[in-house]
Amino acid sequence: MKLPSPLYVILDREAAGGRDLLPLLDAVLGGGCRMVQLREKHMPLAELYPVARALGERCRQAGALFLVNDRADLARAVGADGLHVGQDDLPAAAARGLLPRGAVLGVSTHDPRQAHQALADGADYIAVGSIFPTGTKAEFRLVGTQLLATLRPEIPVPLVGIGGITPDNAEQVITAGADAVAVISAVCAAPDPEAATRRLMERLETALRNRSLN
Numbered sequence: 110m111k112l113p114s115p116l117y118v119i120l121d122r123e124a125a126g127g128r129d130l131l132p133l134l135d136a137v138l139g140g141g142c143r144m145v146q147l148r149e150k151h152m153p154l155a156e157l158y159p160v161a162r163a164l165g166e167r168c169r170q171a172g173a174l175f176l177v178n179d180r181a182d183l184a185r186a187v188g189a190d191g192l193h194v195g196q197d198d199l200p201a202a203a204a205r206g207l208l209p210r211g212a213v214l215g216v217s218t219h220d221p222r223q224a225h226q227a228l229a230d231g232a233d234y235i236a237v238g239s240i241f242p243t244g245t246k247a248e249f250r251l252v253g254t255q256l257l258a259t260l261r262p263e264i265p266v267p268l269v270g271i272g273g274i275t276p277d278n279a280e281q282v283i284t285a286g287a288d289a290v291a292v293i294s295a296v297c298a299a300p301d302p303e304a305a306t307r308r309l310m311e312r313l314e315t316a317l318r319n320r321s322l323n
């Protein structure tokens with residue numbers, strides 16, 4: 110698959126300081142991002158379901174891809190475009206079996222073995238991280254940009270760098286071989302999420318242009 114934008118914003122209520130996710134999504138879409146994930150680790154499913162439906166509907170209207178983190182049941186129930194799983198979630202091959210045909214499946218990986226397994230399990234894109242230290246995920250594994258450079262020639266699906274990415278270091282992630290970057294705090298915790306999204310989009314587009322010229 111081709112990712113719809115080089116920026117993938119993960120909406121996380123905790124990182125957003127409890128701010129409502131719908132206006133945050135509007136800011137993200139207004140800033141030009143077209144790939145969004147709902148990540149919510151604490152809200153009961155009964156409360157999360159209407160939130161996910163509303164976010165998904167808004168993404169559909171804007172022509173953005175909407176993915177749900179962790180939960181295949183929620184992704185299916187709200188008709189999300191896809192699901193993102195990590196190493197502690199339902200194994201990717203099993204998750205793939207629960208999704209409708211054509212749904213996007215993303216998998217978080219932290220080493221080459223996990224990345225190749227994700228590919229074999231049918232991942233449409235592979236997230237690689239943590240690229241930089243992050244305060245968002247408690248037990249992150251620091252892999253640096255080097256893992257992206259190692260995987261790039263081996264992995265034929267899009268690679269998404271994640272972890273500690275900001276407008277100031279995003280170019281390094283693209284230069285190392287990522288097709289896109291995923292961010293949580295750089296947008297969700299920003300005082301002006303729309304401006305933060307726009308700045309990231311600009312930096313990423315410049316980085317991709319520079320890479321294609323080299």
Ligand code: TZP
Pocket residue numbers: 217238239240242243244245246249271272273274291292293294295
């Ligand atoms: N997986 C690896 S690092 C990370 C996840 C979910 C957290 C990314 O958050 P931030 O705020 O963009 O560093």
Ligand code: MG
Pocket residue numbers: 178179193194195196197198
């Ligand atoms: Mg997970």
